[in-house]
Each structure stands twice: as C-alpha cells, then as structure tokens.
Amino acid sequence: MFLKSLYLKNFKRFDELKxxxxxxxxVVIGPNEKGKSTLVSAIIAGLFYDPKKRNREIEVLRSWQSPDKFYEIKMEFEANGENCVLLKDFERKKIFFENQATGEKSDDFQEITEKFRQIGGYRNAKLFESTSCVRQEQIASVAVEKKELGRALEDLIGGGFGSRGFGEIIQRLEKAVADLNRGRGESGWRIAKNPGLIKSLEDKIGKNAETRLAAEEALKKVQDAWLNFWRLEGDFEKISKDIELSKKELENIRTYTSLRKEMADAKVKLEEISGDLREIEGLRKKISQLDAYLEKLEPY
Known part of the structure; x- marks a missing residue:
C-alpha cells in the first residue's frame, strides 16, 4: 500500500494542510514542534481511529486554534495498482471509503478496517508505527557512546586526538568493522560473550520477529475464539427460537386436544338429546293414535 496524499483540517496545529x-x-525534516510527529499521528488516526467514538486518543488531536472542533482526515493511496480514497470526518462522525478503480464504496468502520488489514497487513496502530515509521528519537538512538553518529565517525577515524596516519586510520577502521561484526556467523561454544553491534541488532531483530509472530498467533487464537463465540451465540439464538416455536406448537396441540375433548363431550350430549327426541317422537305418535281412537268413539 502506497500513501499518495494526505489532507488535514483542524488537526492539532494545522488548520488545513495538503x-x-x-x-x-x-523523510520529514524540521525543527522541534513544527508538526513532524503530528503527521504520523494523522496517518495513524486516518487508518485506525473510529470517527464515531470519543476517547483520549481522539480528543488530544483536536485543533489548537479551535479546541471545540474536531478534525477531518482524507487519504489517497494506491493498493494493488488501484487508487483508493479514505475520508474520516470526526466532527460529523462519518467515514467513507471508495475504490476508484472498482467503484466499491463503504461507510462501515469495521468493514473498512478489515479491508485495510488485508491490504496493508496492519492489525493495529502499534504494529503500523513500529514497521512503517521511524521517528527522530529512534534515529538518534543509533549512536556510539551516546554521541551523534557523525561525531562518532569522526572520533573513530581520528581517534579523538586529531589527524593520524592513513595506515593507522585504516587499521582503526578495520578494527571497528571487526568489532561491529563480532559474533556474526558463530554458533555453539564459539558464540561471542560480547557480540558486536550488528550481531546484537540481528539478535534483537530475531527476537522481535519471534515476539511479533507469537503475538500474531495469540491474536489469531483470540480472533478464532471470538468467531467461535459468535457462532455459538448464533446457535444459541437459533435453539432459543426453536424452543419458542416448540412451545407454541405444544400450546397448539394442547388447545387442539382440549377442543377434541369438548367436541367428544358435545357429541355424547347430542346423542343423548337425539335419544330424547326419538322418545318424544314416539310419544307424539301414540298421542296421534289415541286422538284418532277418541274420534271414532265420539258418536257413541
């Protein structure tokens, strides 16, 4: 990923900067308090901070001239040959990403952050800062006996006592190079007790690489654990819904069973009523027969 341009508005000391x-x-060069570190902070905020949140890291970056205002960061960069634009407006709490080559757009912070992780390989701000930026104090630390590098080289060549003969200077340089390389390429019992600067740096780089690898593996395990948690939570929600549906079905079954019983009871009562009606019908027939018989007896 290659950063092509950076636009700032109301960001710390800068009212507006492109x-x-x-x-x-x-390489950014300038006197102290002129904004070198501010540029690094702006890039980190542009890549990693959520404009919808409010915390100390975000608050301290507000405009010096208008501390009641938040800031705006716009970054244009190239990734895999495609031009992209990222805009974060901390004042309006908005974020926007566009891939100008594919037309892809997004205003979701998590989605955009994940995309940058895939493009640049940066999982967090500290990893970005430790691999993509070199600050002044880190350069200043590259010194011999806490002296500036230029002065250290002068002392190395001149011995700190004025000019020396060319042969002696060469010898001092060779010794210095040997001291720097001391311990390199050695292993087992031959490892130097007091390794040179290059060997020490190589060891530190190796340890840092191992630490970084271990940290990435640990982070991956945490991410996998979170994914499993979300999957389990999804399964739990599905099971809960299934249980609710089962409860409703059980209630329906109970209602249906109750209705069936009521219908059976009603059927029994209907049979009883039907029997009574048949008896009444029989009595009516007998009454009719008696009426007919009485009519025959009337003349007498």
Whole structure:
C-alpha cells in the first residue's frame, strides 16, 4: 500500500494542510514542534481511529486554534495498482471509503478496517508505527557512546586526538568493522560473550520477529475464539427460537386436544338429546293414535 496524499483540517496545529507524497521513502525534516510527529499521528488516526467514538486518543488531536472542533482526515493511496480514497470526518462522525478503480464504496468502520488489514497487513496502530515509521528519537538512538553518529565517525577515524596516519586510520577502521561484526556467523561454544553491534541488532531483530509472530498467533487464537463465540451465540439464538416455536406448537396441540375433548363431550350430549327426541317422537305418535281412537268413539 502506497500513501499518495494526505489532507488535514483542524488537526492539532494545522488548520488545513495538503501533502502529496513521492513514490519512494519519505523523510520529514524540521525543527522541534513544527508538526513532524503530528503527521504520523494523522496517518495513524486516518487508518485506525473510529470517527464515531470519543476517547483520549481522539480528543488530544483536536485543533489548537479551535479546541471545540474536531478534525477531518482524507487519504489517497494506491493498493494493488488501484487508487483508493479514505475520508474520516470526526466532527460529523462519518467515514467513507471508495475504490476508484472498482467503484466499491463503504461507510462501515469495521468493514473498512478489515479491508485495510488485508491490504496493508496492519492489525493495529502499534504494529503500523513500529514497521512503517521511524521517528527522530529512534534515529538518534543509533549512536556510539551516546554521541551523534557523525561525531562518532569522526572520533573513530581520528581517534579523538586529531589527524593520524592513513595506515593507522585504516587499521582503526578495520578494527571497528571487526568489532561491529563480532559474533556474526558463530554458533555453539564459539558464540561471542560480547557480540558486536550488528550481531546484537540481528539478535534483537530475531527476537522481535519471534515476539511479533507469537503475538500474531495469540491474536489469531483470540480472533478464532471470538468467531467461535459468535457462532455459538448464533446457535444459541437459533435453539432459543426453536424452543419458542416448540412451545407454541405444544400450546397448539394442547388447545387442539382440549377442543377434541369438548367436541367428544358435545357429541355424547347430542346423542343423548337425539335419544330424547326419538322418545318424544314416539310419544307424539301414540298421542296421534289415541286422538284418532277418541274420534271414532265420539258418536257413541
């Protein structure tokens, strides 16, 4: 991923700033308190901070001139040959991403953050800062006996006592190089007790790489655990819904059973009523017969 330009508005000391970066390593030089570290903070905020949130990391980046206002960050970059734009408006709490090559757009922070993880390989701000930025104090730490690098080289060549003969200077340089390389390529019992600077740096880099790998593995395990948790939560919700449906079905079955019983009882009563009606009908027939018989007896 290559950062092509950076636009800032109301960001710390900058009311408004637009920078176009060359397609190579960028070195920012300037006196103290002129905004070098502010640029790094702006890039980190643009890549990793959620404009909808309010916390100390976000609050301290507000405009020095208008501290009641939040800021706006716009970044244009190239990823895999495609031009992209990322805009974060912390004042309006909005975020927008667009891939100008594919037309893909998004305003979802989590989705955009995951996309940047895939593009740049940066899982968090600390990893980005430790691998993509070199600050002034880190450069200053590259010194011998806490001296500036230029002064250290002068002392190395001149011995700190004025000029020396060319041969002696070469010898001192060779010794210095040997001291720097001391311990490199050795293993087992031959490992130097006091390794040179290069060997020490190589060891530190190796340990940092191992630590980083272990941290990434641990982070992956945590992410996998979260995924499993969300899956289990989804399964739990599905089971809960199934239980609710089962309860409703059971209630329906109970209602149906109750209705069936009521219908059976009603049928029994209907049979009883039908029997009574048949008896009444028989009595009516007998009454009719008696009426007919009485009519025959009337003349007498």
């Amino acid at each position: 920078i176009d970066f060359p397609d190579d390593i960028t």
